[in-house]
Amino acid sequence: RLEAVIFDLDGVITDSAEFHYLAWQALADELGLPFSREKNERLKGVSRMESLEIVLEGSELARLPEAEKLRLAGKKNDHYRQMIGRITPADLLPGIPELLDSLRERGISVGLASASLNAPQILERLGAAHWFQAVADPAKLRKGKPDPEIFLQAAELLGVTPGHCIGVEDAAAGLAAIRAAGMKAVGIGGVHQPGAADLVLPSTAALDAGKLLELFGH
Ligand code: G16
Ligand code: MG
Numbered sequence: 001r002l003e004a005v006i007f008d009l010d011g012v013i014t015d016s017a018e019f020h021y022l023a024w025q026a027l028a029d030e031l032g033l034p035f036s037r038e039k040n041e042r043l044k045g046v047s048r049m050e051s052l053e054i055v056l057e058g059s060e061l062a063r064l065p066e067a068e069k070l071r072l073a074g075k076k077n078d079h080y081r082q083m084i085g086r087i088t089p090a091d092l093l094p095g096i097p098e099l100l101d102s103l104r105e106r107g108i109s110v111g112l113a114s115a116s117l118n119a120p121q122i123l124e125r126l127g128a129a130h131w132f133q134a135v136a137d138p139a140k141l142r143k144g145k146p147d148p149e150i151f152l153q154a155a156e157l158l159g160v161t162p163g164h165c166i167g168v169e170d171a172a173a174g175l176a177a178i179r180a181a182g183m184k185a186v187g188i189g190g191v192h193q194p195g196a197a198d199l200v201l202p203s204t205a206a207l208d209a210g211k212l213l214e215l216f217g218h
Contacts, residue, residue: 001216001218002108002164002165002166002212002215002218003108003158003161003164003165004108004109004111004158004160004164004166005108005111005166005167005168005212006110006111006112006151006154006155006158006165006166006168006178006183007110007111007112007113007167007168008045008114008167008168008169008170008171009112009116009119009122009123010044010045010114010116010170011044011045011169011170011171011188011189012093012168012169012170012188012204013092013093013096013112013123013128014087014092014093014122014126015091015093016084016087016116016122017040017044019083019084020040020043020044020051020080021037021040021043022079022083023076023077023079023080023083024040024043024051024055024076025040026076026079027055027072027075027076027079028055030075031061031072033055033056033059035055039054039055042054043055044170044171045115045144045145045170045171045173045174046145046173047115047138047144048073048076048077048117049069049070049073050144052069052072052073052076056069056072077118080118081118081121084118084122084125085125087122087125088126088127089126089127091125091126092126092127092128093204093205094204094205095206095207095208096204097128098208099204099207099208099209100128100131102208102209103131103209103212106209108209109133109134109158109160110132110133111132111133111134111135111136111154111155111157111158112132112134112135112136113136113150113151113153113154113167113174113177114135114136114138114150115144115145115150116138117138117139119135120135123135133157133158134154134157134158135154135157136150136151136154136157137153138150140153141153144173145171145173145174145176146172146173146174146176146177147177147180148177148178148180148181148182149177151165151167151177151178151181152181155183162181162182162183163182163183165181165183165184166183166185166186166215167183167184167185167186168186168188168207169185169187169188169197170187170188170189172192172193172196175187175192175196175197176196179196184198184199184215184216185197185198185199186198186199186200186207186212186215187199187200187201188200188202188203188204188207189202189203190202190203198215199211199215
């Protein structure tokens, strides 16, 4: 029986990737480092400090002491927080409000498994916090996606068995995390390897409760 659906945030609930991109671009410009949309693709679903390592790659700044790196990550986050201050409920991706309403009507629990430390504020800005019974805390994790830890933490907070959950993700590392957690995986975006997910949909507009229930034979 399907008991819970656990969502990734960026790329599934809202498109915060664009703001992450602009914030990293601003930091790279300040540091005089090259940065591009191609490089930004590698940052999706990756933690802030791991993202910084990718941004600094190939530059002598990659050898800075940890305290300096934390300061640079903080600068990126200042840019990012300024940008997410402009998010409104209109930034929910297509079909998401309808899906979350329908899961609630059916008594299916909803959780969030985002690597972003800013996720609670983004849910507030989107007016979406009321749909989520649990939000995993990435600060409490030892390992990021593709490790299953974040999805398992969300399931535990919801009090559900992983085998009765579906995880929804746009990134390959996130789909790997869902499958390693023993959950059914739904991939958004249509660029996923065969076998990466139990169901792949081109966008959130194609996602509905009926398709999720079908994965459990309902
Ligand atoms: C998101 C983004 C990543 C970002 C990470 C950490 O993950 O996809 O690009 O680096 O969160 O964000 P923050 O700097 O706000 O803590 P997800 O898991 O929601 O796709
Ligand atoms: Mg994502």
